[in-house]
Amino acid sequence: MPFHDHPPADVGPAGDAPTTRRAQHALGDLHDALVSARCELTEARDVEWVSSAAGSYRRLLDETLGDMERISRALADALDVVLRHTAAADAAQRAPGAVCGPYDVLFTWKP
Amino acid sequence: MIGGGIGVGAGSDAGAERDVAVGPTPGPDTRDIGRGLTVVGGAGGTRAKTEDLRRAAAALDEARTRLEEAADRATDLVRVIDEASIWSPATEDTARELVRRIRGPRTGLVACATRSGEHASGLRRTASAYEDAERDTGALFRGGSIALGGLVGETGPLVAAAGGVLALVGALQAASTVAAARLLSRTPTPIGFGLRWVGQAGERSSGVLGVAGWALGGRGLLPRLDWPRAAATQAVVPGLAAFLRGLAPGRAPLVGDPVRDVSGRLLTLTGGLAWLLGRPPSTVVVAPVVAPARTTADMPPRGLGDLMDQVETGYPSSGRGADPGTVSIQRLEHEDGSVSWVVSIPGTEDWSPVAGANPLDLTSDLQAVAGRMSDAAEVVRQAMVSAGIQPEEAVALVGHSLGGLVAMQVAQDPVLQERFTIRTVLTAGSPVGALTGTLPAHTKVLSIESTADQVTAGDGAANRDDPQRTTVVVDPARTDWRGSASRAWQGEDPGAAHAVSAYTGAAYQLDCLDEPSIDAFRTAQDDVLGGVRAASTQVFQGLRVPAPASTTNLSGVSGPVLGGPSPSGPPG
Numbered sequence: 001m002p003f004h005d006h007p008p009a010d011v012g013p014a015g016d017a018p019t020t021r022r023a024q025h026a027l028g029d030l031h032d033a034l035v036s037a038r039c040e041l042t043e044a045r046d047v048e049w050v051s052s053a054a055g056s057y058r059r060l061l062d063e064t065l066g067d068m069e070r071i072s073r074a075l076a077d078a079l080d081v082v083l084r085h086t087a088a089a090d091a092a093q094r095a096p097g098a099v100c101g102p103y104d105v106l107f108t109w110k111p
Numbered sequence: 112m113i114g115g116g117i118g119v120g121a122g123s124d125a126g127a128e129r130d131v132a133v134g135p136t137p138g139p140d141t142r143d144i145g146r147g148l149t150v151v152g153g154a155g156g157t158r159a160k161t162e163d164l165r166r167a168a169a170a171l172d173e174a175r176t177r178l179e180e181a182a183d184r185a186t187d188l189v190r191v192i193d194e195a196s197i198w199s200p201a202t203e204d205t206a207r208e209l210v211r212r213i214r215g216p217r218t219g220l221v222a223c224a225t226r227s228g229e230h231a232s233g234l235r236r237t238a239s240a241y242e243d244a245e246r247d248t249g250a251l252f253r254g255g256s257i258a259l260g261g262l263v264g265e266t267g268p269l270v271a272a273a274g275g276v277l278a279l280v281g282a283l284q285a286a287s288t289v290a291a292a293r294l295l296s297r298t299p300t301p302i303g304f305g306l307r308w309v310g311q312a313g314e315r316s317s318g319v320l321g322v323a324g325w326a327l328g329g330r331g332l333l334p335r336l337d338w339p340r341a342a343a344t345q346a347v348v349p350g351l352a353a354f355l356r357g358l359a360p361g362r363a364p365l366v367g368d369p370v371r372d373v374s375g376r377l378l379t380l381t382g383g384l385a386w387l388l389g390r391p392p393s394t395v396v397v398a399p400v401v402a403p404a405r406t407t408a409d410m411p412p413r414g415l416g417d418l419m420d421q422v423e424t425g426y427p428s429s430g431r432g433a434d435p436g437t438v439s440i441q442r443l444e445h446e447d448g449s450v451s452w453v454v455s456i457p458g459t460e461d462w463s464p465v466a467g468a469n470p471l472d473l474t475s476d477l478q479a480v481a482g483r484m485s486d487a488a489e490v491v492r493q494a495m496v497s498a499g500i501q502p503e504e505a506v507a508l509v510g511h512s513l514g515g516l517v518a519m520q521v522a523q524d525p526v527l528q529e530r531f532t533i534r535t536v537l538t539a540g541s542p543v544g545a546l547t548g549t550l551p552a553h554t555k556v557l558s559i560e561s562t563a564d565q566v567t568a569g570d571g572a573a574n575r576d577d578p579q580r581t582t583v584v585v586d587p588a589r590t591d592w593r594g595s596a597s598r599a600w601q602g603e604d605p606g607a608a609h610a611v612s613a614y615t616g617a618a619y620q621l622d623c624l625d626e627p628s629i630d631a632f633r634t635a636q637d638d639v640l641g642g643v644r645a646a647s648t649q650v651f652q653g654l655r656v657p658a659p660a661s662t663t664n665l666s667g668v669s670g671p672v673l674g675g676p677s678p679s680g681p682p683g
Contacts (some may be wrong), residue, residue: 078209
């Protein structure tokens with residue numbers, strides 16, 4: 001799945017970046033679960049039921065499917081941002097002289 | 112009308128959680144499709160719909176589970192972002208905000224999961240509402256009728272006879288009162304004027320005024336007594352059967368299907384009668400009619416009407432030269448090289464209470480209603496084997512009256528289900544409601560009945576709503592058919608209503624009808640009748656012959672009866 005091994009846009013492959021690997025894993029699982037849920041919802045929408053209530057039911061499911069479409073887009077948008085964040089964290093950890101988080105915070109904090 | 116009362120609740124504002132809610136109780140599963148036709152069951156029936164709804168609910172539950180998993184992964188992601196923010200706090204805010212939107216409680220994964228679960232619950236409630244509506248008062252009335260009939264029967268013949276006399280006296284008293292009122296209504300008096308007004312107004316009304324109109328309106332000394340509708344007979348038959356069981360010596364515990372039990376007892380009686388008349392126990396043999404006198408149909412049937420026409424041709428009384436006790440089997444060769452078959456089975460041809468040579472008789476009727484494999488079904492089995500029908504070749508069974516019962520018996524027999532691929536069963540004027548055996552998934556049944564045909568009510572059971580079984584009920588008084596179909600259904604005389612010609616006419620009308628359940632049957636039927644390039648028909652005649660001392664295979668086609676042998680005559 002592209003979400004499982006998607007390299008961050010400008011930080012190179014995850015390689016020995018443990019935080020990025022965990023993020024990729026979570027993003028991939030999230031994407032897979034979303035795809036399965038959408039398949040199930042589409043199947044539930046295709047029920048052979050004819051009545052006025054059936055129309056309303058399909059409209060409700062369409063709304064839910066619409067929400068899921070939006071979530072999918074949001075996930076695609078989040079992919080690069082999250083991985084850039086984790087890659088930056090991994091890079092900071094690997095940097096010579098990196099001591100600990102608070103040290104980094106001291107130099108990057110802005111009021 | 113299906114689905115008429117199911118409502119979907121809507122939230123008051125856009126952000127509110129909404130639910131597929133159940134509205135007022137829906138109507139029972141009888142779909143009045145106009146032109147005097149009512150459809151029960153099939154692909155458009157309640158059972159098919161509730162099964163669909165429950166399948167959809169399961170899919171929604173699965174979607175909820177997947178969405179909850181996705182939400183959990185989003186939580187994991189937030190945790191990773193938090194941990195990473197210690198090393199890279201500048202990139203944290205945007206990443207956290209985007210993932211928060213994905214997971215969000217109002218429009219995110221959690222909200223979608225909640226809504227999917229709610230939709231699933233709503234669908235299940237809707238399915239339950241449909242099912243509750245299906246458990247109509249008919250079942251309650253049937254139980255009450257059986258209990259009352261059994262109770263009256265248990266009081267014994269003397270008490271029952273006394274009750275009968277009292278009922279007769281009451282009926283005579285009521286008739287004399289009605290006759291006096293009708294005479295009075297013809298007098299030029301204020302009372303006569305009032306009664307006349309009630310009679311005229313009531314004739315156009317229903318309810319109490321309608322009953323008064325029926326009693327006082329019209330010509331003659333007594334009001335016209337019509338035959339009851341088949342549904343009314345169907346409701347009374349179980350009670351009557353329970354009463355007859357109760358009359359028999361000894362205590363008779365109530366059973367769910369007293370009609371079947373009484374049919375079995377009648378079979379024993381007719382068997383005893385045959386024994387008294389010196390008839391030996393018999394067995395059924397089947398032989399091909401080498402040069403049938405009747406005109407064989409070499410034109411492939413194109414629809415329901417043509418199929419019923421073949422059954423009509425098989426009656427000796429049709430005047431088309433058919434021999435008694437025959438079934439016809441038509442072989443259809445398709446353009447793709449495959450072969451399918453049509454088996455046409457006429458109804459009862461011999462009404463003697465004692466089993467004779469013709470297996471299409473009252474004995475077979477009783478056997479079928481008693482739940483035993485009938486001699487007529489054995490004729491069909493042997494004929495199908497003899498014709499060379501292969502297990503993988505699609506078969507359409509068509510029958511009128513007893514023929515329909517036999518077709519259902521063959522389709523529901525577990526042994527024959529292994530031997531043949533019965534794709535469709537078309538029954539007309541057959542009491543098949545009590546035949547509730549399992550059908551293979553590929554088999555579709557269409558039953559045509561009439562509100563005026565008392566024979567279809569003979570088993571005291573309504574045809575069940577089943578996705579595989581469709582019943583079309585014709586109300587002769589409400590059809591707008593023209594031509595032969597119209598003439599066949601004229602009047603509500605039970606004899607005319609049960610005639611095969613009437614059902615043939617109805618079948619031709621159904622060929623032109625678009626209705627989901629009938630369409631689904633037609634689709635299955637196309638597997639047998641579609642794309643035919645050649646057709647040939649064989650006719651087989653079944654005969655009851657004295658049973659040999661040891662089982663003998665006659666002509667290679669006669670053998671032990673599958674589904675349980677039922678030689679006529681008393682045991683032993």
